[in-house]
Amino acid sequence: MELQPGQVNWGSINPQPLPGAVRLWMWSVFAGGGDFICTYRYRQPLYGTEQYHYGIVGTDGVTVTPGGREYETFIKEIRELRKHYSPRETKPVDYLARRTAILFNHENSWSIERQKQNRTWDTFAHVEKYYRTLKSFGAPVDFISEAKQLSDYPVVIVPAYQLADPALVSQWTEYVKNGGNLILTCRTAHKDRYGRLPEIPFGEMLTPLTGNRMDFFDLLLPENPGKVMMNSQAYSWNTWGEVLIPASDAQVWATYADEYYAGKPAVTFRKLGKGTVTYVGVDTHDGALEKDLLKQLYAQLQIPVMDLPYGVTLEYRNGLGIVLNYSDRPYTFALPQGAKALVGSTEIPTAGVLVFSFKK
Known part of the structure; x- marks a missing residue:
């Protein structure tokens, strides 16, 4: 709800998000099982208390902001994944075991x-x-x-x-x-x-x-x-x-x-x-x-676990694996046997994403 498309106005200090962060947040919503993203706001306001809150488009109403371009990237990527999407919630056995x-x-x-x-x-x-x-x-x-x-x-x-x-x-x-x-x-x-x-x-x-x-x-x-x-x-x-x-x-x-x-x-x-x-x-x-x-x-308990660094998470949904890198350094992810990278690569930069299909 109200995913921010860039810099905000409500904090005591309001830095710019790292390039790629807005896209990373959207992939996090999808990885967590979400099917809908609401953003605040579409256009940066011209007056009022939230004038300094970014929008998907800027103050002229037409120029796409950096966060707005990341929305465009995510939309293209998620549309391309439809051909690999499984309507059944297929997840690996070792993932469900933990x-x-x-x-x-x-x-x-x-x-x-x-x-x-x-x-x-x-x-x-x-x-x-x-x-x-x-x-x-x-x-x-x-x-x-x-x-x-x-x-x-x-x-x-x-x-x-x-x-x-x-x-x-x-x-x-x-x-x-x-x-x-x-x-x-x-x-x-x-x-x-x-x-x-x-x-x-x-x-x-x-x-x-x-x-x-x-x-x-x-x-x-x-x-x-x-x-x-x-x-x-x-x-x-x-x-x-x-x-x-x-x-x-x-x-x-x-x-x-x-x-x-x-x-x-x-x-x-x-x-x-x-x-x-x-x-x-x-x-x-x-x-x-x-x-x-x-x-x-x-x-x-003989439950198999991974050893991901702090800030790197792995989720599965609908026949897809999603690796999110919130850490401050690149991370190399070893794809499961038979898996294929669909978005990104196994060398995941900070604020980067890897989406892969896996062998059912």
């Missing part, structure tokens, strides 16, 4: 942001650490609500889902017992739906599912962070860390490396029924721990 959902609602975000407890906490940044790792895996990711069937996804991530109740925890438990793989992160199920602390030991609404009890949580100064260890690798944290008391049938995947609780568990993994539940009780600075533990989990 399909992952992130459970999210804004009430949780609002609740936490009102009581951050640490000025460095950022709910959206916490979620984004998991999302960007999934995109580096080449995984299709859906942000879902509680109304969605979890069984549609082999893996579900529930990040900082503070407001919960026993009925919701039971749904998560059934998902795991029936073969699902659930990842819960810190600050999940600490409060009830009304934002109250339940009259149970703090953080133990999840105990029937994770097996964990929470000893306490800690918050550190950003200039004096702590360390958490996993597989002999150290990761820095300060924003939120829960010290866990795991169940006897749980595996400890990461522990705190310093402070007076050095050696205590920070991340646990538990098999339950036909599935698994992973609890990540710490939020790290750069998301490196989150990425490494997701790698470990997907490898254990």
Whole structure:
């Protein structure tokens, strides 16, 4: 909705988009499953508060702007793809195998942001650490609500889902017992739906599912962070860390490396029924721990993943693969066997796009 065709007027600083960015945004809409693009605006206005907002055509009403020329390019490319378009949603098996959902609602975000407890906490940044790792895996990711069937996804991530109740925890438990793989992160199920602390030991609404009890949580100064260890690798944290008391049938995947609780568990993994539940009780600075533990989990689940650099994404729809390069450097993409480049080439520049057909 309201895709910008170039420079805008509403930011505190309004730079020019990189050449190719407008076309990249349009391909992103298509790659994400969109079938319609609305732009604001067609012609740059001559008066009013948005005089400095670009249009597809400029102030004379006829001269096509740089962004408008990228619209022309995209229109020609998408028209040419019609001969390769499959009306069936054909996608590779290994791509669908890593399909992952992130459970999210804004009430949780609002609740936490009102009581951050640490000025460095950022709910959206916490979620984004998991999302960007999934995109580096080449995984299709859906942000879902509680109304969605979890069984549609082999893996579900529930990040900082503070407001919960026993009925919701039971749904998560059934998902795991029936073969699902659930990842819960810190600050999940600490409060009830009304934002109250339940009259149970703090953080133990999840105990029937994770097996964990929470000893306490800690918050550190950003200039004096702590360390958490996993597989002999150290990761820095300060924003939120829960010290866990795991169940006897749980595996400890990461522990705190310093402070007076050095050696205590920070991340646990538990098999339950036909599935698994992973609890990540710490939020790290750069998301490196989150990425490494997701790698470990997907490898254990025998789910094949890619290793795309940050800013490069891969999507499939209607018999086409689309690679988008939002990074600041060129990227060389290895085409799958039997695939053919249709738009762009395997050497994808910054703000570049590669569209390919693949062997069904």
